[in-house]
Amino acid sequence: KAGVTQTPRYLIKTRGQQVTLSCSPISGHRSVSWYQQTPGQGLQFLFEYFSETQRNKGNFPGRFSGRQFSNSRSEMNVSTLELGDSALYLCASSSGTGVTYEQYFGPGTRLTVT
Amino acid sequence: GQSLEQPSEVTAVEGAIVQINCTYQTSGFYGLSWYQQHDGGAPTFLSYNALDGLEETGRFSSFLSRSDSYGYLLLQELQMKDSASYFCAASGSARQLTFGSGTQLTVLP
Secondary structure, X not given: OOOOEEEOOEEEEOOOOOEEEEEEOOOOOOEEEEXXXXXXXXXXXXXXXXXXXXXXXXXXXXXXXXXXXXXXXXXXXXXXXXXXXXXXXXXXXXXXXXXXXXXXXXXXXXXXXX | OEEEEOOOEEEEEOOOOEEEEEEEXXXXXXXXXXXXXXXXXXXXXXXXXXXXXXXXXXXXXXXXXXXXXEEEEEEOOOOHHHOEEEEEEEEEOOOOEEEOOOEEEEEEO
16 A cells, blocks of 8 residues: 655745645544654644544644545645644554554655745 | 643653653543654554553553552663653543643663
8 A cells, every 4th residue: 555645845935825735544534634744843743634524633823724525635724834734744544443553644745944 | 621631741761661651631541652853754653551550561551550640651671772762641531532642762872
């Protein structure tokens, strides 16, 4: 099976702009979670989508949003970018049923806001 | 909510054994997972403990004590390639993983 893919891999944006990141999960996986990773902060949970519905949400401002399509592909959007949004954004897929303990991560999108 | 605490850094020499501890405070706790992340790479799943006790997978073992809200990852016969960040993550009733802030393991020759 193909792994989780994320596009683009690298992105440079200016403060105030918006950005859309894409994630294609492993075939058959219906759950996609998004995380923000910054040095020393670990993986901060953004949100999780399952069968096109947001099932869980972390403590991020409303500038961060997402959606999931019928083929389980997911996008996240960040509007009005701030310098502090510079981070590695990881998506992870899983079956979405039962207890979630094993997630498969994509390579991430490295976002730099200048 | 859930929170996990783990040391920020651990250093050991090649061939040694190292233990990375993780304590958690959580509601609706189901189990504890461990992930490895090399610099520039994606986190990869190592192990999962739902029940108390030790789970062994090759050179890596993971332990859980639900009564102490504590777990650890044990790495034996350390190799240079084990230098990476290690994250514990708690599974809860919300069907999401909550990750600790990670432990940077440095293996010295």
